[in-house]
Amino acid sequence: MSCGANEPRADEFAMRMIDYDAILKNVGRHAAIDEAAMEHFISLLKFRRLPRKALLLREGQACRNFYYVHSGALRAYCMDKKGKEATIMFAPADWWVTDMFCFLNGRKAMMYIEALEESEIFQISKTQLDQLLDRWPTFERWFRVLMQNAYTREQLRAIDNLSLSAEQRYASFVAKYPVIARQLTQKQIASYLGITPEFLSAIIGKGGRRDGRS
Amino acid sequence: MSCGANEPRADEFAMRMIDYDAILKNVGRHAAIDEAAMEHFISLLKFRRLPRKALLLREGQACRNFYYVHSGALRAYCMDKKGKEATIMFAPADWWVTDMFCFLNGRKAMMYIEALEESEIFQISKTQLDQLLDRWPTFERWFRVLMQNAYTREQLRAIDNLSLSAEQRYASFVAKYPVIARQLTQKQIASYLGITPEFLSAIIGKGGRRDGRS
DNA sequence: GAGCCTTCTTAAGATAGTTTAAGTTTTTTT
């Protein structure tokens, strides 16, 4: 690790301005939120930098935070007794993620959330989010739209799972999420599709390549 | 069809009071809604009686309404080109249902919604619901909680679908929805679990009976 | 650059789930 002359010193680095643009734009997308509300919102956010493979949440822990991905990408997954992973969702930049059931109901987490690469996130706690929703109807609207979208997305996924073969599910996944699909390993995609990595490899080998190479 | 002396005459029948108790209690469960808001809400509801097998919605139609099941039970499902059905959800009494993705985004329906038995429902249109949400933050909260619950329910289902065998999924379904499970045919349950009726029959024949009979 | 660890590939054998089809039972309609 070189340390060139143009890099900030450690104290400057720690204090440097946090970029709230993206998250504010994200929130503003679903509701018109006034200045005062936005300032309150920002004051509740905690910024964190995660190295690759860091675990933001693990099964059994209290799940107190809702996470916004500023940069990088996260993955939420469950693991059964045999260690088999089931990927619940991927969260690329500009997405929100948590173990929503446990977050909302104050249960111990049933999921793991890991950083797929070095990532920067904002988090807001359940208590603070509740305050926000109580105080500002426009945040209530924002969160409602988030839940709506999450619900309909899950429902579309359920339809795919019920009606399509593994091969079709793979095609559907790549069509829906072409950008993130290229960043993921086959193992990760397989665990989202509910098949083994070996079988996904066979599917890809046979049918269409993801990267278009021959 | 006999017409005994104690039955109301046709005009009395048509005019008889509609029972709003259950739906008001349902809405009140997630948000404290004042008198004025409740009256507005009631004024937007349309009551309908459906015979068994009636189709409330079919693929390709405009999906303009959100449905509350007052009595009876509904089923929402998709059908692929080959006619294979995938059941998205069952809606017993006191549940809300619609093709949410198409309802919210003004698309043509991709689902069918049918009455499993004679049912009574209330419906509210998208336009009217939007008005309600704009005007009363407490309805915004109510709908937000509905979407939250729907989302987490779908997510739990996705976990089951990814991690469990058909036999385990069946056990999980019966454990989660013991009442409605008893009202459904095996064919309907199979289409919810994503397996064939023949295979479900084999599972039940082998393992535990649903009704406890030997 | 060598070694190590994880991912990807391939393939053979095993299992879970489907298909087809015929017969039986139950429910619905007349």
Next chain:
DNA sequence: AAAAAAACTTAAACTATCTTAAGAAGGCTC
């Protein structure tokens, strides 16, 4: 009550997907 329709059962043959295993390729670490 009879007829018709739908649901359920069983079983054999088939297909999709899993398991195991071993080798090859790619990416990190020292």
